[in-house]
Amino acid sequence: MPEFALDPKELQWCAELRELAATRLRPLAEAGEPGRVNRPLVAALGELGLLPRLFTSGSLDLCLMRESLAYGCTEAETALALQGLGAHPVHAHGTDAQRARWLPEVSAGRAVAAFALSEPGAGSDAGALALEARPDGDGWRLHGEKCWISNAPGADFYTVFARTAPGAGSRGVTAFVVPADRPGLTGEPLAMLSPHPIGSLAFDGVRVGPDDLLGEVDRGFRVAMTTLNLFRPSVGAFAVGMAQAALDATLAHTAQRTAFGGVLKDLQAVRHQVADLATRTEAARLLVHAAAAAYDRGEADVPRRAAMAKLLATETAQQVVDTAVQLHGARALQRGHLLEHLYREVRAPRIYEGASEVQREIIAKELYKSLDQHAEEAGPV
Structure with a gap:
Protein backbone atom coordinates (compact mmCIF):
# COMPACT_ATOMS: atom_id res chain seq x y z
CA MET A 1 0.00 0.00 0.00
CA PRO A 2 1.48 3.39 -0.97
CA GLU A 3 0.57 5.02 2.34
CA PHE A 4 2.73 2.57 4.28
CA ALA A 5 5.82 2.29 2.11
CA LEU A 6 7.37 4.42 -0.61
CA ASP A 7 9.06 2.65 -3.48
CA PRO A 8 12.81 3.11 -4.12
CA LYS A 9 12.23 5.68 -6.88
CA GLU A 10 10.07 7.81 -4.60
CA LEU A 11 12.63 7.60 -1.80
CA GLN A 12 15.42 8.61 -4.19
CA TRP A 13 13.37 11.51 -5.53
CA CYS A 14 12.71 12.75 -1.97
CA ALA A 15 16.43 12.60 -1.21
CA GLU A 16 17.18 14.60 -4.36
CA LEU A 17 14.61 17.22 -3.42
CA ARG A 18 16.08 17.60 0.06
CA GLU A 19 19.50 18.13 -1.51
CA LEU A 20 18.14 20.65 -4.03
CA ALA A 21 16.36 22.52 -1.25
CA ALA A 22 19.53 22.82 0.79
CA THR A 23 21.99 23.63 -2.00
CA ARG A 24 20.03 25.37 -4.77
CA LEU A 25 16.95 26.89 -3.15
CA ARG A 26 18.06 27.91 0.33
CA PRO A 27 20.59 30.50 -0.97
CA LEU A 28 17.82 32.09 -3.04
CA ALA A 29 15.55 32.12 0.00
CA GLU A 30 18.21 33.75 2.17
CA ALA A 31 18.82 36.43 -0.46
CA GLY A 32 15.14 37.38 -0.59
CA GLU A 33 13.46 40.24 1.27
CA PRO A 34 11.52 38.93 4.29
CA GLY A 35 7.78 39.38 3.94
CA ARG A 36 7.87 39.87 0.16
CA VAL A 37 7.32 37.51 -2.78
CA ASN A 38 10.68 35.99 -3.73
CA ARG A 39 10.42 35.85 -7.52
CA PRO A 40 13.87 34.32 -8.14
CA LEU A 41 12.91 31.48 -5.79
CA VAL A 42 9.58 30.97 -7.55
CA ALA A 43 11.35 31.02 -10.92
CA ALA A 44 13.82 28.38 -9.73
CA LEU A 45 10.95 26.11 -8.71
CA GLY A 46 9.67 26.43 -12.26
CA GLU A 47 13.07 25.80 -13.81
CA LEU A 48 13.47 22.65 -11.71
CA GLY A 49 10.16 21.32 -13.04
CA LEU A 50 8.46 21.31 -9.64
CA LEU A 51 5.69 23.82 -10.33
CA PRO A 52 4.25 21.94 -13.34
CA ARG A 53 3.85 18.87 -11.11
CA LEU A 54 1.27 20.80 -9.09
CA PHE A 55 -1.14 20.25 -11.98
CA THR A 56 -0.05 16.85 -13.32
CA SER A 57 0.46 14.79 -10.17
CA GLY A 58 -1.69 13.55 -7.32
CA SER A 59 -1.95 14.43 -3.67
CA LEU A 60 0.72 11.95 -2.56
CA ASP A 61 3.21 13.45 -5.00
CA LEU A 62 2.38 16.91 -3.64
CA CYS A 63 2.94 15.67 -0.09
CA LEU A 64 6.33 14.21 -0.97
CA MET A 65 7.40 17.48 -2.57
CA ARG A 66 6.26 19.58 0.36
CA GLU A 67 7.82 17.38 3.03
CA SER A 68 11.14 17.12 1.19
CA LEU A 69 11.40 20.83 0.45
CA ALA A 70 10.37 21.76 4.00
CA TYR A 71 13.18 19.63 5.38
CA GLY A 72 15.81 21.66 3.55
CA CYS A 73 14.20 25.06 2.90
CA THR A 74 10.83 26.03 4.34
CA GLU A 75 10.66 29.15 2.16
CA ALA A 76 10.90 27.03 -1.01
CA GLU A 77 8.19 24.71 0.29
CA THR A 78 5.91 27.64 1.01
CA HIS A 88 -5.44 25.00 -8.43
CA PRO A 89 -8.95 26.52 -8.63
CA VAL A 90 -8.10 27.74 -12.14
CA HIS A 91 -6.76 24.29 -13.05
CA ALA A 92 -9.78 22.46 -11.63
CA HIS A 93 -12.64 24.88 -12.32
CA GLY A 94 -11.38 27.43 -14.84
CA THR A 95 -12.35 27.85 -18.48
CA ASP A 96 -10.00 26.89 -21.28
CA ALA A 97 -9.14 30.56 -21.73
CA GLN A 98 -8.37 31.02 -18.01
CA ARG A 99 -6.17 27.93 -17.96
CA ALA A 100 -4.31 29.03 -21.08
CA ARG A 101 -3.78 32.51 -19.63
CA TRP A 102 -2.46 31.58 -16.22
CA LEU A 103 -1.32 27.98 -15.81
CA PRO A 104 1.70 28.07 -18.18
CA GLU A 105 2.90 31.25 -16.46
CA VAL A 106 2.44 29.77 -12.98
CA SER A 107 4.16 26.53 -14.01
CA ALA A 108 7.14 28.45 -15.36
CA GLY A 109 7.42 30.57 -12.21
CA ALA A 126 -15.38 30.70 5.61
CA GLY A 127 -19.17 30.71 5.26
CA ALA A 128 -19.26 34.15 6.89
CA LEU A 129 -17.54 35.93 3.99
CA ALA A 130 -18.54 39.56 3.67
CA LEU A 131 -16.72 40.69 0.50
CA GLU A 132 -19.63 41.70 -1.71
CA ALA A 133 -20.05 41.00 -5.40
CA ARG A 134 -22.73 43.50 -6.37
CA PRO A 135 -24.46 42.98 -9.76
CA ASP A 136 -23.22 45.35 -12.45
CA GLY A 137 -24.51 44.74 -15.96
CA ASP A 138 -23.37 41.29 -17.06
CA GLY A 139 -20.87 41.15 -14.19
CA TRP A 140 -20.22 42.34 -10.66
CA ARG A 141 -18.36 44.95 -8.62
CA LEU A 142 -16.33 43.70 -5.66
CA HIS A 143 -16.49 45.72 -2.45
CA GLY A 144 -14.74 44.79 0.78
CA GLU A 145 -11.54 43.41 2.23
CA LYS A 146 -9.43 40.30 2.39
CA CYS A 147 -6.82 39.72 5.08
CA TRP A 148 -3.95 37.33 5.83
CA ILE A 149 -3.65 36.47 2.16
CA SER A 150 -0.42 34.70 1.26
CA ASN A 151 1.52 36.33 -1.61
CA ALA A 152 -0.52 39.53 -1.20
CA PRO A 153 -0.03 42.19 -2.32
CA GLY A 154 2.72 40.89 -4.61
CA ALA A 155 0.78 38.30 -6.61
CA ASP A 156 -0.07 38.61 -10.29
CA PHE A 157 -3.60 37.24 -9.83
CA TYR A 158 -5.92 36.18 -7.05
CA THR A 159 -8.51 33.46 -6.71
CA VAL A 160 -11.12 35.54 -4.88
CA PHE A 161 -14.21 34.33 -3.05
CA ALA A 162 -17.04 36.85 -2.76
CA ARG A 163 -20.64 36.89 -1.61
CA THR A 164 -23.16 36.96 -4.46
CA ALA A 165 -26.23 35.95 -2.40
CA PRO A 166 -26.60 37.90 0.86
CA GLY A 167 -27.71 35.84 3.85
CA ALA A 168 -27.14 32.51 2.12
CA GLY A 169 -24.07 31.44 4.10
CA SER A 170 -21.76 29.11 2.23
CA ARG A 171 -24.35 28.65 -0.53
CA GLY A 172 -24.07 32.26 -1.68
CA VAL A 173 -20.34 32.49 -2.43
CA THR A 174 -18.85 32.77 -5.91
CA ALA A 175 -15.23 32.36 -7.01
CA PHE A 176 -13.46 34.69 -9.44
CA VAL A 177 -9.99 34.93 -10.91
CA VAL A 178 -8.90 38.56 -10.52
CA PRO A 179 -5.71 39.98 -12.09
CA ALA A 180 -3.74 42.12 -9.68
CA ASP A 181 -3.80 45.16 -11.97
CA ARG A 182 -7.60 45.57 -11.92
CA PRO A 183 -8.61 49.15 -11.08
CA GLY A 184 -9.79 49.46 -7.51
CA LEU A 185 -7.67 46.59 -6.16
CA THR A 186 -5.00 47.62 -3.66
CA GLY A 187 -3.09 45.87 -0.92
CA GLU A 188 -0.66 46.20 1.96
CA PRO A 189 1.92 43.75 3.36
CA LEU A 190 1.50 42.50 6.92
CA ALA A 191 4.37 41.88 9.33
CA MET A 192 3.89 38.36 10.66
CA LEU A 193 5.73 36.07 13.09
CA SER A 194 7.24 34.14 10.20
CA PRO A 195 8.46 36.40 7.40
CA HIS A 196 6.36 35.05 4.55
CA PRO A 197 4.66 37.29 1.97
CA ILE A 198 1.27 37.88 3.60
CA GLY A 199 -0.93 40.91 3.19
CA SER A 200 -4.35 42.49 3.10
CA LEU A 201 -6.38 43.43 0.02
CA ALA A 202 -8.97 46.17 -0.48
CA PHE A 203 -11.61 45.94 -3.24
CA ASP A 204 -13.12 49.30 -4.12
CA GLY A 205 -15.60 48.50 -6.87
CA VAL A 206 -13.29 46.05 -8.66
CA ARG A 207 -15.02 44.97 -11.85
CA VAL A 208 -15.32 41.25 -12.62
CA GLY A 209 -17.21 39.82 -15.55
CA PRO A 210 -18.37 36.45 -16.89
CA ASP A 211 -14.84 35.76 -18.18
CA ASP A 212 -13.52 36.01 -14.61
CA LEU A 213 -16.00 33.54 -13.12
CA LEU A 214 -14.53 30.32 -11.69
CA GLY A 215 -17.11 27.56 -11.73
CA GLU A 216 -20.76 28.46 -11.17
CA VAL A 217 -22.41 31.45 -9.54
CA ASP A 218 -23.15 30.81 -5.84
CA ARG A 219 -21.09 27.60 -5.97
CA GLY A 220 -17.74 29.09 -5.05
CA PHE A 221 -17.66 27.47 -1.62
CA ARG A 222 -17.29 24.15 -3.38
CA VAL A 223 -14.30 25.55 -5.30
CA ALA A 224 -12.70 26.56 -2.00
CA MET A 225 -13.41 23.28 -0.19
CA THR A 226 -12.22 21.00 -3.01
CA THR A 227 -8.99 23.00 -3.11
CA LEU A 228 -8.54 22.75 0.66
CA ASN A 229 -9.29 19.00 0.65
CA LEU A 230 -6.38 18.56 -1.76
CA PHE A 231 -3.98 20.80 0.14
CA ARG A 232 -4.82 19.90 3.75
CA PRO A 233 -2.88 16.60 3.75
CA SER A 234 0.06 18.41 2.19
CA VAL A 235 -0.01 21.04 4.95
CA GLY A 236 0.54 18.02 7.17
CA ALA A 237 3.44 17.01 4.94
CA PHE A 238 4.97 20.47 5.38
CA ALA A 239 4.67 19.98 9.14
CA VAL A 240 6.24 16.51 8.95
CA GLY A 241 9.19 17.93 7.03
CA MET A 242 9.79 20.50 9.75
CA ALA A 243 9.37 17.89 12.49
CA GLN A 244 11.89 15.59 10.81
CA ALA A 245 14.41 18.41 10.44
CA ALA A 246 14.03 19.27 14.13
CA LEU A 247 14.29 15.60 15.14
CA ASP A 248 17.45 15.03 13.10
CA ALA A 249 19.03 18.16 14.55
CA THR A 250 18.16 16.92 18.03
CA LEU A 251 19.64 13.49 17.42
CA ALA A 252 22.90 15.04 16.24
CA HIS A 253 23.01 17.50 19.13
CA THR A 254 22.23 15.06 21.93
CA ALA A 255 24.69 12.50 20.53
CA GLN A 256 27.65 14.86 21.08
CA ARG A 257 26.61 17.39 23.72
CA THR A 258 28.12 16.71 27.14
CA ALA A 259 26.42 17.74 30.37
CA PHE A 260 26.35 16.51 33.97
CA GLY A 261 29.38 14.31 33.40
CA GLY A 262 28.15 12.50 30.29
CA VAL A 263 26.60 12.74 26.84
CA LEU A 264 22.95 13.84 26.70
CA LYS A 265 21.88 10.81 24.70
CA ASP A 266 22.89 8.56 27.58
CA LEU A 267 20.31 10.17 29.89
CA GLN A 268 17.13 8.13 29.99
CA ALA A 269 14.96 11.24 30.12
CA VAL A 270 16.50 12.47 26.87
CA ARG A 271 16.37 9.08 25.12
CA HIS A 272 12.69 8.64 25.95
CA GLN A 273 11.81 12.11 24.71
CA VAL A 274 13.62 11.48 21.43
CA ALA A 275 11.88 8.11 21.06
CA ASP A 276 8.48 9.75 21.55
CA LEU A 277 9.26 12.51 19.04
CA ALA A 278 10.37 10.00 16.41
CA THR A 279 7.27 7.84 16.95
CA ARG A 280 4.88 10.78 16.68
CA THR A 281 6.63 12.10 13.57
CA GLU A 282 6.39 8.73 11.83
CA ALA A 283 2.73 8.33 12.83
CA ALA A 284 1.96 11.77 11.38
CA ARG A 285 3.80 10.91 8.17
CA LEU A 286 1.81 7.69 7.72
CA LEU A 287 -1.50 9.46 8.32
CA VAL A 288 -0.56 12.13 5.78
CA HIS A 289 0.34 9.50 3.19
CA ALA A 290 -2.87 7.60 3.87
CA ALA A 291 -5.00 10.73 3.42
CA ALA A 292 -3.18 11.65 0.21
CA ALA A 293 -3.58 8.15 -1.19
CA ALA A 294 -7.30 8.22 -0.34
CA TYR A 295 -7.63 11.50 -2.24
CA ASP A 296 -5.83 10.04 -5.25
CA ARG A 297 -8.13 7.00 -5.22
CA GLY A 298 -11.21 9.23 -5.08
CA ARG A 304 -12.27 13.32 7.40
CA ARG A 305 -8.91 11.84 6.50
CA ALA A 306 -7.52 15.15 5.26
CA ALA A 307 -8.61 16.87 8.47
CA MET A 308 -7.08 14.11 10.59
CA ALA A 309 -3.79 14.33 8.70
CA LYS A 310 -3.52 18.11 9.04
CA LEU A 311 -4.54 18.04 12.69
CA LEU A 312 -2.14 15.34 13.83
CA ALA A 313 0.81 16.48 11.73
CA THR A 314 0.67 20.17 12.62
CA GLU A 315 0.11 19.53 16.34
CA THR A 316 2.92 16.95 16.29
CA ALA A 317 5.34 19.31 14.56
CA GLN A 318 4.67 21.99 17.16
CA GLN A 319 5.51 19.51 19.93
CA VAL A 320 8.60 18.17 18.19
CA VAL A 321 10.07 21.59 17.48
CA ASP A 322 9.29 22.87 20.98
CA THR A 323 10.95 19.84 22.60
CA ALA A 324 13.91 20.13 20.25
CA VAL A 325 14.42 23.73 21.36
CA GLN A 326 14.28 22.63 25.00
CA LEU A 327 16.88 19.91 24.46
CA HIS A 328 19.19 22.30 22.60
CA GLY A 329 18.96 25.01 25.23
CA ALA A 330 19.70 28.69 24.69
CA ARG A 331 21.63 28.17 21.44
CA ALA A 332 18.36 27.22 19.74
CA LEU A 333 16.94 30.66 20.49
CA GLN A 334 19.69 32.52 18.66
CA ARG A 335 18.61 34.28 15.48
CA GLY A 336 19.74 32.19 12.52
CA HIS A 337 19.68 28.82 14.28
CA LEU A 338 17.66 26.16 12.45
CA LEU A 339 15.38 25.62 15.45
CA GLU A 340 14.81 29.34 15.94
CA HIS A 341 13.67 29.42 12.33
CA LEU A 342 11.48 26.33 12.69
CA TYR A 343 10.00 27.62 15.95
CA ARG A 344 8.64 30.66 14.10
CA GLU A 345 7.58 28.63 11.06
CA VAL A 346 5.77 25.82 12.85
CA ARG A 347 3.10 27.89 14.58
CA ALA A 348 1.12 29.13 11.58
CA PRO A 349 0.10 25.75 10.04
CA ARG A 350 -2.06 25.04 13.10
CA ILE A 351 -4.16 28.04 12.03
CA TYR A 352 -4.20 28.44 8.25
CA GLU A 353 -6.32 26.35 5.87
CA GLY A 354 -8.55 25.61 8.84
CA ALA A 355 -7.38 25.87 12.44
CA SER A 356 -6.94 22.73 14.54
CA GLU A 357 -10.33 23.36 16.15
CA VAL A 358 -11.95 23.44 12.70
CA GLN A 359 -10.26 20.16 11.77
CA ARG A 360 -11.68 18.55 14.92
CA GLU A 361 -15.13 19.82 13.99
CA ILE A 362 -14.81 18.39 10.48
CA ILE A 363 -13.69 15.04 11.85
CA ALA A 364 -16.57 14.85 14.33
CA LYS A 365 -19.11 15.92 11.69
CA GLU A 366 -17.91 13.25 9.27
CA LEU A 367 -17.93 10.57 11.98
CA TYR A 368 -21.50 11.32 13.01
CA LYS A 369 -22.61 11.57 9.40
CA SER A 370 -21.20 8.11 8.81
CA LEU A 371 -23.01 6.84 11.91
CA ASP A 372 -26.32 8.25 10.66
CA GLN A 373 -25.82 6.68 7.24
CA HIS A 374 -25.15 3.28 8.77
CA ALA A 375 -28.27 3.63 10.92
CA GLU A 376 -30.39 4.43 7.85
CA GLU A 377 -29.01 1.45 5.98
CA ALA A 378 -29.66 -0.87 8.92
CA GLY A 379 -33.27 0.30 9.23
CA PRO A 380 -35.36 0.43 12.40
CA VAL A 381 -34.15 -1.71 15.29
Missing part, protein backbone atom coordinates in the same frame (compact mmCIF):
# COMPACT_ATOMS: atom_id res chain seq x y z
CA ALA A 79 6.52 29.26 -2.37
CA LEU A 80 5.63 25.99 -4.11
CA ALA A 81 2.51 25.44 -2.01
CA LEU A 82 1.20 28.96 -2.53
CA GLN A 83 1.52 28.63 -6.29
CA GLY A 84 -0.57 25.49 -6.09
CA LEU A 85 -3.14 26.86 -3.68
CA GLY A 86 -3.72 30.00 -5.71
CA ALA A 87 -3.76 28.35 -9.14
CA ARG A 110 6.74 33.77 -14.11
CA ALA A 111 3.31 34.49 -12.57
CA VAL A 112 2.61 34.43 -8.84
CA ALA A 113 -0.77 33.14 -7.70
CA ALA A 114 -2.73 33.73 -4.48
CA PHE A 115 -5.78 32.21 -2.76
CA ALA A 116 -7.92 35.03 -1.33
CA LEU A 117 -10.44 33.50 1.07
CA SER A 118 -9.85 34.88 4.60
CA GLU A 119 -11.25 38.21 5.75
CA PRO A 120 -10.95 40.33 8.91
CA GLY A 121 -14.21 38.79 10.18
CA ALA A 122 -14.13 35.45 8.39
CA GLY A 123 -11.07 33.29 8.93
CA SER A 124 -11.92 29.76 9.96
CA ASP A 125 -15.63 30.49 9.39
CA GLU A 299 -12.51 7.76 -1.84
CA ALA A 300 -15.56 9.26 -0.17
CA ASP A 301 -14.01 9.92 3.24
CA VAL A 302 -11.35 12.39 2.07
CA PRO A 303 -12.63 15.33 4.19
